[in-house]
Amino acid sequence: MATRQTQFLARSLLTPAVGLLFVWMIVPLALTIYFSTLHYSLLDPGSEAFVGLENFRYFLTDPAFLASLQNTLVLVGSVLALTILLGIPLALLMDQPVIGRNFVRLMVIAPFFVMPTVSALVWKNLLMHPVSGLFAWLAKLVGATPIDWFNDVPLFAVILIVAWQWLPFATLILLTALQSLDEEQKEAAEMDGASAVSTFIYITLPHLARPITVVILIETIFLLTVFAEIFVTTGGGPGLQTTNIAFLIYSQALIQFDVGSASAGGLVAVVIANIVAFFLVRIVGRNLEA
Amino acid sequence: MARMATTQRVVISTIGAWFFGFLIFFPILWMVLASFKTELEAFAIPPSFLFFHWTTENYATVQERSDYFHHAMNSIIIAGGSTLIALLIAIPAAWSMAFSPTKRTKDILLWMLSTKMMPPVGVLVPIYLIFKTFGLLDSRIGLVFILCLGNLPIVIWMLFTYFKEIPRDILEAARMDGATIGRELIYVLTPMAIPGLASTMLLNLILAWNEAFWTLNLTTSNAAPLTTFIASYSSPEGLFWAKLSAASTLAIAPILVLGWFSQKQLVRGLTFGAVK
Numbered sequence: 001m002a003t004r005q006t007q008f009l010a011r012s013l014l015t016p017a018v019g020l021l022f023v024w025m026i027v028p029l030a031l032t033i034y035f036s037t038l039h040y041s042l043l044d045p046g047s048e049a050f051v052g053l054e055n056f057r058y059f060l061t062d063p064a065f066l067a068s069l070q071n072t073l074v075l076v077g078s079v080l081a082l083t084i085l086l087g088i089p090l091a092l093l094m095d096q097p098v099i100g101r102n103f104v105r106l107m108v109i110a111p112f113f114v115m116p117t118v119s120a121l122v123w124k125n126l127l128m129h130p131v132s133g134l135f136a137w138l139a140k141l142v143g144a145t146p147i148d149w150f151n152d153v154p155l156f157a158v159i160l161i162v163a164w165q166w167l168p169f170a171t172l173i174l175l176t177a178l179q180s181l182d183e184e185q186k187e188a189a190e191m192d193g194a195s196a197v198s199t200f201i202y203i204t205l206p207h208l209a210r211p212i213t214v215v216i217l218i219e220t221i222f223l224l225t226v227f228a229e230i231f232v233t234t235g236g237g238p239g240l241q242t243t244n245i246a247f248l249i250y251s252q253a254l255i256q257f258d259v260g261s262a263s264a265g266g267l268v269a270v271v272i273a274n275i276v277a278f279f280l281v282r283i284v285g286r287n288l289e290a
Numbered sequence: 291m292a293r294m295a296t297t298q299r300v301v302i303s304t305i306g307a308w309f310f311g312f313l314i315f316f317p318i319l320w321m322v323l324a325s326f327k328t329e330l331e332a333f334a335i336p337p338s339f340l341f342f343h344w345t346t347e348n349y350a351t352v353q354e355r356s357d358y359f360h361h362a363m364n365s366i367i368i369a370g371g372s373t374l375i376a377l378l379i380a381i382p383a384a385w386s387m388a389f390s391p392t393k394r395t396k397d398i399l400l401w402m403l404s405t406k407m408m409p410p411v412g413v414l415v416p417i418y419l420i421f422k423t424f425g426l427l428d429s430r431i432g433l434v435f436i437l438c439l440g441n442l443p444i445v446i447w448m449l450f451t452y453f454k455e456i457p458r459d460i461l462e463a464a465r466m467d468g469a470t471i472g473r474e475l476i477y478v479l480t481p482m483a484i485p486g487l488a489s490t491m492l493l494n495l496i497l498a499w500n501e502a503f504w505t506l507n508l509t510t511s512n513a514a515p516l517t518t519f520i521a522s523y524s525s526p527e528g529l530f531w532a533k534l535s536a537a538s539t540l541a542i543a544p545i546l547v548l549g550w551f552s553q554k555q556l557v558r559g560l561t562f563g564a565v566k
Contacts, residue, residue, distance in 0.1 A: 100308070110314070225410060227411070232524040
């Protein structure tokens with residue numbers, strides 16, 4: 001019963017949101033593209049000049065780019081693997097008849113609500129400190145040499161922190177999906193004599209395929225731009241060992257003040273994120289029709 | 291028919307779940323404990339778990355030396371302000387798309403979602419320069435604006451999925467009874483939409499409170515919210531673990547409570563309705 005009047009009203013209610021998001025998307029992106037073609041350093045104002053694709057050549061052939069691309073991929077891949085491989089058994093466990101399940105749920109979800117700067121500093125100092133951290137004390141208890149996390153395995157240390165933050169997210173989504181699994185289907189399988197393992201492989205896992213995909217895509221979008229955890233723990237170092245693409249762009253922009261090169265890097269990051277976003281939007285879109 | 295849970299199974303899964311739950315929660319607990327220790331005890335090896343000299347002096351020191359409340363206030367204003375403005379813009383938009391959908395509604399929704407996919411670092415340079423030009427660096431108003439726009443797609447999406455669930459028949463009935471759009475909005479829709487609005491607001495508050503890319507890059511002191519304030523403890527001079535822990539505990543406590551209230555809606559909000 002959409003009359004002309006309501007149609008007009010509906011459109012005018014929608015316009016502010018669409019307009020703002022459009023400006024928010026287009027203006028900074030257009031500026032990034034524009035800056036990426038300039039020689040533009042904040043340390044040397046007034047010397048801006050058009051240099052074509054020179055910034056891209058510089059950014060993409062910079063050894064720091066390859067190193068940071070590799071770190072980004074290792075970071076994203078490892079955190080995804082850890083959160084899903086630990087999240088599935090954890091969700092399965094919490095789906096069992098557990099006394100006080102709600103309380104366990106609260107404990108498991110808690111790290112997700114901790115701001116990144118807090119998680120990173122608490123892990124770095126209270127847990128991972130090579131002399132006075134809890135891990136060092138535990139290592140000495142069992143007679144092992146304490147690990148100097150941020151010197152010996154800096155990227156792995158960052159991975160652990162980020163995985164701790166995202167494990168609750170993966171677990172909660174998988175648990176929600178498990179709880180919507182049809183109990184009767186599992187019961188029927190059990191009555192037919194299916195073992196727990198084959199019930200898991202043939203019934204539970206296929207049911208989890210979609211939520212796992214959603215977890216992978218959403219986590220990837222956030223993990224591609226992990227920043228605060230690196231900013232407060234390692235500052236990208238030692239050397240470039242924990243510099244990911246987001247941190248590299250930040251340091252080119254706000255430490256070296258090289259606007260042109262940072263903009264080129266920013267566009268590279270946008271392209272990478274868009275490849276992931278393409279798949280996510282398709283999955284969500286399919287869900288919209290159902 | 292529910293499956294019969296044997297006692298043994300309940301015992302094993304309960305112990306397992308509590309063990310792993312505790313393990314995951316432990317870093318937070320350890321931080322809270324450290325906040326009640328003296329600096330010496332926080333640093334001591336072997337560490338003391340419960341039998342130390344409990345003190346609240348760190349909480350007092352954090353406020354005295356670094357004006358904790360100033361930063362907490364910034365966090366409240368920035369997270370609260372950006373959430374309120376986002377809701378004001380999103381409610382009409384989501385209402386319109388849920389109740390007067392056109393054939394382009396789906397495309398608009400997906401396009402909005404795709405703006406959220408843009409990595410913030412991709413637009414760091416222009417935003418930083420715009421802020422610099424207009425004197426918005428280290429200002430609360432600038433951050434409110436950025437966080438509001440950044441979270442707007444999620445807010446619209448969540449509201450849309452909630453509004454969608456309000457049964458159409460009720461609206462039809464109200465219209466039959468001669469209700470105008472205004473009355474329909476106030477007396478029929480609003481009461482039904484309040485749970486959805488509340489959880490959208492909660493989730494957005496949490497996201498804005500913990501946002502640590504724009505806050506770190508665009509603020510230094512005046513407008514610095516708690517994320518930036520805590521980051522200042524990363525400087526290597528002197529180790530203030532107990533004070534860091536006290537400041538951190540205060541910074542995460544309110545959001546942890548809000549988060550626990552909203553955890554049921556969290557999945558839906560963060561997956562854009564793809565997992566319910």
